[in-house]
Amino acid sequence: xxxxxxxxxxxxxxxxxxRPLIKAKNIKETIFLSLIxxxxxxxxxxxxxGVKIPSLGESIEKFFIDxxxxxxxxx
Amino acid sequence: MIDSEKIxxxxxxxxxxxxxxxxVLLTSLFIDMVRQDSWIIVLxxxxxxxxxxxxxxxxxxxxxxxxxxxxxxxxxGRVIGxxxxxxxxxxxxxxxxxxxxxVGSFINSALMPNTPLIIVMLITxxxxxxxxxxxxxxxxKYAAALVVIVVVVFLLAALLTLNIIDLxxxxxxxxxxxxxxxxxxxxxxxxxxxxxxxxxxVTPNIKIKPENIKKFFFTGILIxxxxxxxxxxxxxxxxxxxxxxxxxxxxxxxxLINITSALSRMEILxxxxxxxxxxxxxxxxxxxxxxAISYFFNLSSYKPLARVLGIIVVIYxxxxxxxxxxxxxxxxxxxxxxxxxxxxVFPLAxxxxxxxxxKLQKAIAPNSDTEINNEQQGTGIDNNSGKEAMAESxxxxxxxxxxxxxxxxxx
Numbered sequence: 241x242x243x244x245x246x247x248x249x250x251x252x253x254x255x256x257x258x259r260p261l262i263k264a265k266n267i268k269e270t271i272f273l274s275l276i277x278x279x280x281x282x283x284x285x286x287x288x289x290g291v292k293i294p295s296l297g298e299s300i301e302k303f304f305i306d307x308x309x310x311x312x313x314x315x
Numbered sequence: 316m317i318d319s320e321k322i323x324x325x326x327x328x329x330x331x332x333x334x335x336x337x338x339v340l341l342t343s344l345f346i347d348m349v350r351q352d353s354w355i356i357v358l359x360x361x362x363x364x365x366x367x368x369x370x371x372x373x374x375x376x377x378x379x380x381x382x383x384x385x386x387x388x389x390x391x392g393r394v395i396g397x398x399x400x401x402x403x404x405x406x407x408x409x410x411x412x413x414x415x416x417x418v419g420s421f422i423n424s425a426l427m428p429n430t431p432l433i434i435v436m437l438i439t440x441x442x443x444x445x446x447x448x449x450x451x452x453x454x455x456k457y458a459a460a461l462v463v464i465v466v467v468v469f470l471l472a473a474l475l476t477l478n479i480i481d482l483x484x485x486x487x488x489x490x491x492x493x494x495x496x497x498x499x500x501x502x503x504x505x506x507x508x509x510x511x512x513x514x515x516x517v518t519p520n521i522k523i524k525p526e527n528i529k530k531f532f533f534t535g536i537l538i539x540x541x542x543x544x545x546x547x548x549x550x551x552x553x554x555x556x557x558x559x560x561x562x563x564x565x566x567x568x569x570x571l572i573n574i575t576s577a578l579s580r581m582e583i584l585x586x587x588x589x590x591x592x593x594x595x596x597x598x599x600x601x602x603x604x605x606x607a608i609s610y611f612f613n614l615s616s617y618k619p620l621a622r623v624l625g626i627i628v629v630i631y632x633x634x635x636x637x638x639x640x641x642x643x644x645x646x647x648x649x650x651x652x653x654x655x656x657x658x659x660v661f662p663l664a665x666x667x668x669x670x671x672x673x674k675l676q677k678a679i680a681p682n683s684d685t686e687i688n689n690e691q692q693g694t695g696i697d698n699n700s701g702k703e704a705m706a707e708s709x710x711x712x713x714x715x716x717x718x719x720x721x722x723x724x725x726x
Contacts, residue, residue, distance in 0.1 A: 249626070272612050273619055280623045287630045295635050297409045301649040310648045312498045 245288070317609050317617050320452040324523040328535040329458035331511050334599060335539025336465050337592035338507030339546050339565045340417055344647055345499040346547070347559045349491050351484060354548045356496065360503035361540045367509045368536060370662045372529040375518050377669055379525055383515040384610045387661075390668040399661060400611055406657045407604040410510065412632040414600060415440065418593045419632065420639065425566055426586055436629045443594065444625040447602045448618050451520045454598045461591050466542055468588040469565075472581070473549045475572045484555035498647070505651045507543065508536065509658035516603045565589070601628065 287293060322330070346353045378386045383403065388396030419436040427435065446454050489496075511532075514521075523531060550564040553571055561567045566589065569582040605624055609617035636642035 269612075269614055272614065276620065276623055280627050284626060284630055287634075293634060295631070295637075296405070297412075298636055298641070298645070301645045301653070304649050304653070305645070311652065312648060313494060314648075 317606055317614070318450050318520060320450040321520055321522045322452055322455050322517075324521065324527055324531045326455050326458055327514070327521050327523060328531040329462045329538075330455045330595075330599065331514065331532060331535025332462045332538035332542070333458050333465075333592060333595045334511055334513070335507050335536065336462060336542045337414075337589075337596040338510075338543065339469075340421060340563060340589060340593065341506055342543070342547055342550070342564060343559075343562055344506065344643065345502045346550070346564060347643075348495050348499045348502075348647070350556065350559050351486070351551050352488060352491065352496070353499070353551060353558075354485075354544060355488075356499035356503050357540065357544045357547050359496070359500040360508055361536070361544075363500055363504040364508040364536060364540075367504075367512075367659060367662075368529070368532045370659075370666050371512060371515060372532055373666050373669075374515060374662060375521075375523075375528045376525045378518065379523075380519050382518055382606075382610065383512075384607060386515070386665055390665050390672070397611070400607070403657060403661075404604070404607055404611060406654075407513065407516075407600065407607050408628070408631075409635075410513070411597060411600040411604050412628050412635050414593060414597045415628060415632040416635050416642075418590070418597065421563065421566075421586075421589065421593070425563065425582075433629065433633050436632055439594065439597070440625045440629045443598050443601050444621050446598045447605060447625075448621050451517055451602060454595075454602055458595065461595055462538060462542075465588045465592055466538075466545075468584050469542060469545055469549070472569055472572065472585065473545060475574055475581070476549065476553055476568065478574075479571060480549075480552040481555060482552065484552055501651050501655075502647060505654045505658055506646065508540070509654070511536070512658045512662065513600060513603045515662075516607055563589075601625070604628075 283293075342353070345356050349356055374383075374386060378389070381389065384396070384400045387399050387403075390396070391399065415436050418439050419432045422435045423430065423432050546565045550568050551558060553568045554561060554564055558564055566582055566585045569585040570580060572581045573579040601621075601624075605617045605620050608614075608620060608624065614620070636645070
């Protein structure tokens with residue numbers, strides 16, 4: 241159900257954003273815009289399929305806390 | 316420039332105020348730490364943010380037509396500038412996602428407990444995308460109105476609860492260890508106050524005289540911080556020592572308003588005020604994120620990115636933290652240090668870099684002036700010698716022609 245919703249929503253977004261993609265000023269811009277469009281679509285599908293994606297922020301913060309500990313005392 | 320729209324200096328000041336006011340939801344982060352002394356933390360935070368504002372004003376004054384990424388490239392060079400810009404991209408994206416998650420959690424816990432979080436965030440984001448596609452002037456057009464409405468709502472709450480406040484709730488003062496106050500001040504300075512660093516990304520869009528930047532920055536901070544102080548003091552006066560038990564004290568205090576049957580249970584007013592502010596803050600944050608990505612990848616327009624990034628932000632915000640407990644713990648212990656790098660360390664490096672560059676340029680300028688003078692003098696001598704040489708050659712020619720005419724006469 242989630243996957244279907246994502247495909248429909250993303251489909252609408254994709255076609256709505258195709259025009260600026262075509263009008264992009266150079267090939268580099270076209271490639272980047274296509275990457276972000278398709279990348280976002282793949283990211284959404286993976287998430288909708290229930291795959292657990294690690295949170296970037298939480299991973300970075302946990303890395304810091306595991307490496308350096310906390311500066312302020314706990315209790 | 317990706318977005319050529321301009322906002323006035325007043326709108327800028329109210330936008331700063333709005334961004335700070337929207338942090339009323341985050342008061343629970345430091346209220347839990349020093350409870351009845353939380354108002355002291357807000358006051359200390361107001362003083363601690365002064366050097367931050369001075370730095371941001373300096374950067375805006377020195378680079379009025381450049382956004383933060385362009386300034387980084389100018390000061391540190393292309394490679395280092397791009398690397399620091401990449402870190403800032405993470406910072407903007409993370410801030411947007413965190414605030415969107417806060418909106419979803421607030422609506423979920425206070426207003427619509429049965430609605431899935433993702434739906435709430437998706438609907439909120441749809442409106443934000445629409446606003447962001449309009450540009451910076453559309454987002455900030457009603458900043459003044461929003462800020463005034465919020466101040467009025469919280470003032471009204473304070474007035475309508477005057478009959479039940481207890482000033483003894485503020486006692487005892489300074490009950491906790493100093494480190495708790497330090498941590499609380501650190502939280503209030505980095506999380507709501509210094510987040511105004513985001514405005515460095517819209518410097519070229521602000522129509523402001525360089526000498527007035529500091530004034531409008533301080534005005535915005537003052538309005539925002541005083542509103543936060545009003546909310547915190549009202550919450551302490553009303554909820555007393557049970558304050559830390561509530562997840563959103565500014566929301567809970569409205570439930571206590573009970574003047575007559577007509578004027579009771581007014582928490583919906585608080586909910587509207589908080590939602591308006593968060594919508595405003597996320598709109599600015601999301602705009603900054605989208606514009607930052609467009610600058611980073613040298614795109615001609617930011618608008619095609621708005622919808623796609625909006626969806627990615629919604630999805631990322633849905634799993635940004637495993638639980639609220641982890642979120643609160645990390646925010647109070649780790650996030651404040653990471654944010655400090657973006658809000659203080661990098662801007663300070665820009666200020667130092669700019670000052671060093673200016674000094675070097677001044678030191679080089681007099682030397683180059685003397686070199687130019689010397690060169691000019693050198694060419695002057697050459698010219699003179701050239702003239703002399705020409706004169707000699709003319710004389711020689713004259714001599715030669717005289718000699719030839721004399722020979723002709725003899726012949």
